[in-house]
Amino acid sequence: GNAVKMGSASPQVVEIFGPARVGKSIAARREFLKNLHRAAWLTCPRGESEREWLNCVSESLGMKPPTCFKKAEMMPKILACLGKGRVEMLFIDEGQRLLGTAPDASPVRLENLRDWWEQFGVSIFIFGTQQFTEALANLTHAKWARAQWTGRTQMFHLPNSMTARDLEAVARHHAPDATEDAIEQLVTHARAGDGFCGGMVAAIKRARFREDGAGPLTFTAIVEAQRQQTRADRANTLAKTVPFRRARGRSGPQTGNTADGGSPEPPGVPVPAAFSIR
Numbered sequence: 001g002n003a004v005k006m007g008s009a010s011p012q013v014v015e016i017f018g019p020a021r022v023g024k025s026i027a028a029r030r031e032f033l034k035n036l037h038r039a040a041w042l043t044c045p046r047g048e049s050e051r052e053w054l055n056c057v058s059e060s061l062g063m064k065p066p067t068c069f070k071k072a073e074m075m076p077k078i079l080a081c082l083g084k085g086r087v088e089m090l091f092i093d094e095g096q097r098l099l100g101t102a103p104d105a106s107p108v109r110l111e112n113l114r115d116w117w118e119q120f121g122v123s124i125f126i127f128g129t130q131q132f133t134e135a136l137a138n139l140t141h142a143k144w145a146r147a148q149w150t151g152r153t154q155m156f157h158l159p160n161s162m163t164a165r166d167l168e169a170v171a172r173h174h175a176p177d178a179t180e181d182a183i184e185q186l187v188t189h190a191r192a193g194d195g196f197c198g199g200m201v202a203a204i205k206r207a208r209f210r211e212d213g214a215g216p217l218t219f220t221a222i223v224e225a226q227r228q229q230t231r232a233d234r235a236n237t238l239a240k241t242v243p244f245r246r247a248r249g250r251s252g253p254q255t256g257n258t259a260d261g262g263s264p265e266p267p268g269v270p271v272p273a274a275f276s277i278r
Helices: 001-011 024-034 050-060 073-077 108-120 131-137 164-174 178-192 196-211 221-230 231-241
Strands: 013-017 039-044 089-093 124-128 153-157
Touching: 001 013, 001 108, 001 124, 001 153, 001 178, 013 050, 013 108, 024 039, 024 089, 024 124, 039 050, 050 073, 050 108, 073 124, 089 108, 124 131, 124 196, 164 196, 178 221
Parallel strands: 013 124, 013 153, 039 089, 089 124
Antiparallel strands: none
16 A cells, blocks of 8 residues: 555655565455556566567556567557556556576566656566565676666565464455454464465365355354365375376386387276187
């Protein structure tokens, strides 16, 4: 909220970074909807392709990307959408994708964002994980200095963990009809696992699906939903119901057709007579 308020008062480049699954995208989307009349939403594409980047920007501004990529034609159309009375705020989710994997590559996407802020007064809000900061520190491009970017940005770093009070507020927002013990279970599970808010919201959705909307969410429904969401429990269940059969080597006992050098059949699986070598 404070980060977007700063960018609303005057054009700013604002970085909001924190650990995964703490609700960054949800909060960013709410702030975007509050400024829908002057903002655009962009989910940063993967990779380092400039074509994919400009196509994604074009789509976020309501334009259909051309079939044949021509930067000289696309960029003027993008710039015509930016500025006072047009798109004044650009929300970028998955901001850690702005920098590619090659440390010596030119940060074209950052240069575009800096130009749009300086020349057109567009506030840039970047939401992502700490991977962006790490990738920025590792850049070694000879004709670009990190200070060209870091000296112009405002940084907001979210805490690595949320307090019980914050998690309780998130749980009550998504499950206002949940019982007190169900809320407590959601908070406890979120603090113990690595899913944070994302795991909490997923458990609430799963519980509602199981209960089919009948009555408030109870402690039992939440616990069962969390159990089904736990990957370790699912893996143990599958391991017990689907026994693993290790392939036997040539030195061990073999069954089936192996005279032609083929793979031995699992125990108990007969070889059809039509495929047997007499």
